[in-house]
Amino acid sequence: MKKRTGRYSGYIRPFSYILDLIIINALANHMLWDNFQTWSYHLFITLSWAIIGYNTGFYEVYRYTKVIQIYGKVVKQYFLFIIVNFAYIGYFLKFSSPSQVISFISLSTLLIAAAKIFVYYGLRKFRVLFGGNFRRVVLVGRGKSVAQLAEFFNENPDYGYKLEKVFPMKSNKDIEECFSFVMEQKIDEIYCSMASLNTKDVNKFVDFTDNNLKILKFLPDNKEVIASNYKYDYYGYIPIISLRNIPLDSYLNKFIKRGFDIVFSLIIILGILSWLTPVLALLIKAESRGPVFFKQKRNGLNYDEFYCYKFRSMRLNEIADIHQVSKNDPRITRTGKFIRKTSIDELPQFFNVLLGDMSVVGPRPHMVSHTEMYARRIDKFMVRHFIKPGITGLAQTKGFRGEVESDNDIIYRVKYDIFYLENWSLLLDIKIILLTVVNALRGEEKAY
Structure with missing residues (x-):
């Protein structure tokens, strides 16, 4: 099974966001009076520009977008940014002279529009001259x-x-x-x-x-x-x-999800794993020889392989990368049985999230040998790899976790995973996380 080979300008849009915000804040600092030089105003113009840009589709520029559409987005962004600025200034700063603010916003928008058009035509020239992108x-x-x-x-x-x-x-x-x-x-x-x-x-x-x-x-x-x-x-x-x-094709949605992943994973790593890891290390090492962490190759975004980390819950064995764990599996240690039942063994995957291989919420990744098998047997199984895999997912909250006992188990996982990738929202992620915590505290039938 070959991985996806599409070519994407993945860094252009985040670079545009950063460049535009630098331009706005630098000009505000240079052109406006001292009473504007507050962290609250800079935070306001940063957030308002990004929010307006999302709602106007200012950064939704594709290779087939017409130039006239770009100009239309610039005009929309310009007037809305002026409106929200004067609303903020009138309410918080009681400022009466509009000319300097208009000059600041006009020059900012002009420079940003020039950069946008330059990148747009630069990419077109690059494609013709060098055959790239x-x-x-x-x-x-x-x-x-x-x-x-x-x-x-x-x-x-x-x-x-x-x-x-x-x-x-x-x-x-x-x-x-x-x-x-x-x-x-x-x-x-x-x-x-x-x-x-x-x-x-x-x-x-x-x-x-x-x-x-x-x-x-x-x-x-x-x-x-x-x-x-x-x-x-x-x-x-x-x-x-x-x-x-797919909502996560949007760069703003990717940014929101990635930001949430980083913050959430740091909270878990610093707040829980920092003290839990040495405790579990003593228990795991006392019961069986081998490393504290178990790593296994899994398939992630675009079918790329990565090492997925867990606390080791089994004795060392040669079939760990071939056979899934089954009920009353003799390979599982006493400590392993507890950490698997409570899903504590999955916590090291927050390092995978921090590294960018995984997300907190997404389709659960399978070991490479099983992914290849399911890809041949289960229709639409590969659709799951259009987004990053997760520590937990919608399918897991609906009872489809752990051992795959029949094709129906994996078929329903795929159905829930496809629903998730087509209907993603941050609120859905939060709901799935809360349901996962509730299920872990309550205990799940297939958590073994």
Whole structure:
């Protein structure tokens, strides 16, 4: 099973946020009078700019975004930022002269807009001149919309799409040829004309892309075919449907989740693990030889492998990476039985969270050998790897944790994991954490 091969400009948006906030705070410090030089005002303009930017989609600029749309976002951001600034100033500072504030906001917005346009066109030039930051794509189907999109890809290399092949769907063989080509050539995205596919064909493409971590998008016959939960974009004037809209694809949501993960993991590491680790180390070492911590390779985001850490709960054995723990497993020590029952053995994974391999909440990662097995047997199992794995997850709060006794156990885990990644929110994470604590205190049937 190959990992996802998409190419993303993952650092551009966080860099833009940081650069914009530096510009705003530096100009506020330089251009405004002393009564503005307070930590509360700098905190206000930082938070208000970020919140307004999120609501206006100021940082939602993609390779297919039109320049006129960027200008529209700048104008919206500018006027809303002026409004909230004067609301703050009028209420807290009782300041009556507006010209200096308007000058500060105007210059800040102008510099930020210039930087934004520079990055936008710089990336387009980079794609044309150096062939970097591109995505390899194939088209499936025939007809006017397919021809238009093929022409768009070929005539606009600055958008960063490289059209590798068109499959006209003249027979069922085209589907299998397409799937083989996508895997062999490491294609990133598949674009299908809905006019050329029947329901059965669509399901084949959905299943294939879900199970192989490929991006699937559709060219509709007309706008009426779009369901309300699909994401709808334009490449030039060509409508494109994205099948799955994942909230954690948003950089602000990633930032919020990552910030929460760092804070929460530091609280656990400093507040609990700092004193619990030496206590458990004595108990574990007294009962059986071997290290205090157990590490095992697991598959995470984009199917990448990482070492997952736990307190060792079993005697050293050669099948730890092959066989899951079962009820009354003789490999488990007395201390191990207690820490597994209370889920204390999972606490070292907060180091994985701090390192960025895991999140506090997400799909539970499986050992590598089991991941490969489930990927072959269970439909849509690979969808779980579109987001980081978690110490706990929605499936675990619904009773699907521990030993997999039948395919139904893993099928329901996948269903809950897909629901989570399509409906993520910080409140949902907090709810899952609270339910996990309650379940651990109450005791769970499959916690062994």
